[in-house]
Amino acid sequence: VPLDFTVSRSLTFGVELELMVLNTRDYNLSRGAPDLLARLAKKKLPGEVKPEITESMIEINSAVNESYDTLTAELRLVRDAIVNEAERLNLAIAGGGAHPFHQWQERRIYPTERFLHVSSLYGYLAKQFTVFGQHIHIGVESGDDAVYLTHGLAPYIPHFIALSASSPFSQGVDTSFETSRLHAVSAFPLSGQMPPVHTWAEFNRYFDEMAGYGIVASMKDFYWDIRPKPEYGTIEIRICDTPLTVERAAQLAAYAQTLAAHLLANRRTEPVEPLYRVYGYNRFQACRFGFEAELVDPYERKSTRLREHLLDTLDRVAVDAQRLGNKAALEVLWRSAQAQENDTRWLRERYAEAKSMPDVVRLQALRWKEGAAQEAAVAGASS
């Protein structure tokens, strides 16, 4: 049975954000998701709020949006509603790609049929998968465009890693990585990237083969960094850590939308194989060093500092950004790259001041609640 690709309006977009549900006693992860979701079910909110693999996580799915401004406004609205309900249950909510000090073995699988199945299949990997990512969906008009963009966006994956990184700590230690979350994803057998197919028909043949072996049952079984999502008519970028603020989440989505627009307007024709020869190396560099990573360009046969590569790209797509209403978003990202500032750096600075992981998470929750607008005030209060 071929996978039907639902047609979407090109360049519409939306995000999914996985969030931490914390207790307010020591800011460890709690198992508050079921109670929180039960309360939220009674509220009328755009998009959806859903359970995730363990009871310490919830996931926001935004509605389909046309612009950066509406997406930001929607995410703020949903954030406020969730924080408000959480406070009634004495819970706190935070962004960030991984909880800094939780012990994965203490997590509890969310008791839905599917999650229990995942847990029995993957054993401890399921609980270790208590990491928090942002997924960005970009609407495309055809399966062929989805395949084209999945390859086309691959060289920019390191940008998204550096800009979203917010998980320097894992299980109570500084990992020295900008993001430790991606290691939890890499452990799964079907993680990685899409094979070098070029059309939707070719992709369908690949999928049929895998399904024939009994390796996959649906697209959900592929844990790729970028994957076509035929049910929604989108491509889904799954590389980002959940940022510490919804504002940054919207900016990342705006960047992805801008890049997609640029790639659709300026079709590239190079073969994709060289790209994937260096893909794993570039990805590692970005995870480990962030803006200071050395990225290899297999076409130009040279390497560039990630920060310069990102700034150049932002300049190159400025016209597209202007057209889509993403100028303000990309300017914020430009300044971040220029100053080499991301959430990982913020977290490390907070830890250097507070010298205690629970304090870092408390400030993380405060930052989520108050948003980027209050950034200066939060930093001032905690120093």
Add this chain to the structure above:
Amino acid sequence: MNFGFLPSLPFTLSYPLLFGVLLVAGMLGGELARIVRIPRIVGYVVVGLGLGPLAGAVGLDSLLVEARIFVDLALGLVLFDLGRRMDLQWMKRDWTIAASGFAESLLAFFAVLATLLAFRFDPVEAGLAAAISMTTSPAVLMLLVHDLQSEGQVTERAMNLVALNGLSASILVTILLSSAHLEAKSQVEVALLHPLYLFLGSLSVGAAMAWLSRTIARKIEKTREVHFALIAGMVVCAVGLSTMLKLPVILSLLAFGLFARNDDRSYDLLNVNLAPVGRLLYIVLFVITGASLPLDSLATGGVVSLALVAARAAGKLTGVLAVAPLGGLRMRQAVGLGAAVLPMSSLALLMLHDIARLFPKFATDFMAIILGGILVMELVGPFAVQWGLRFAGETLPADPAATGRMAARMPSAPSAD
């Protein structure tokens, strides 16, 4: 030949030996209980129930009385931990927590009071007995929460309710002491000043210890190990200080915990887990509690003991169930919460002894009745809590990866989207 280097008979039992014996015996009782699938606490208590008469038979019962130091330390730790679990910020955001706390304590108080008045007891003494009945055993709840790895709204709310009813009961007892003083024909000044001293004194000790802990915490490394030593030390000091100043340990330590948590705007004090040291003291606490419950008290207390226990349970359950829906709890959670606040144990025992020391007449009339009630709840309470937390779905479930390995072979729709 001089055998002076040999110990002389009869041997004198030393504290370390006593502590060790109680600990090992209690532990064995707990493990035995676990094998027959009942809460460990019941095992500890049963060992104590057996040791009590045994110690009496060989003339060592005075040692058990002296072993109260362990009880005070253990309870100190429990109460501090409980006070720390009480979250005033949360109570401000969700008024139903305080409301259900007061509902269940007051309904238990009046139900017990009415029952005792029906048995024609003296009103002030009946009031004191009813105030004791308001309390829930924090030790039973906390140990079961730890053993069952229970976590969630019911667990958190139960902790706050137990802290609230402990606090309300101590305050009520202090107030009732005035009346008791007057009835005992003490001077009016004493009748007023003594309760005031107890109340303000213990609050001051709690506040001072919290302030001192924070001040020290600011100067030391912010690691779990160091803060653990600090807090454990300060708790022991607070117990000693209260005893020295003739203040109620219960109120002082609750206040200490409460101030440590709720008055720490700069978050100086780490919220360290006291369970490792707690476990040792808890075992000894339950063994000694068991040993200080004479089995014949139930025979003496008889119908009144049972009526007291029934009235108390009815009051608590009604209070919790009436308010829980307003706080958005599901029926299952409300019933679980009601069951979790039922146990009665060492806290009630401590209050009973504190009051009995001051008013021998109260002891004559009520000692056996309340001891009988505690004895019943000491054995029933742990089952109620275990059942309640399981019913509410907050205890640790079986690991799905550990079962059905064959069924797991087929891939299908893992999450991540």
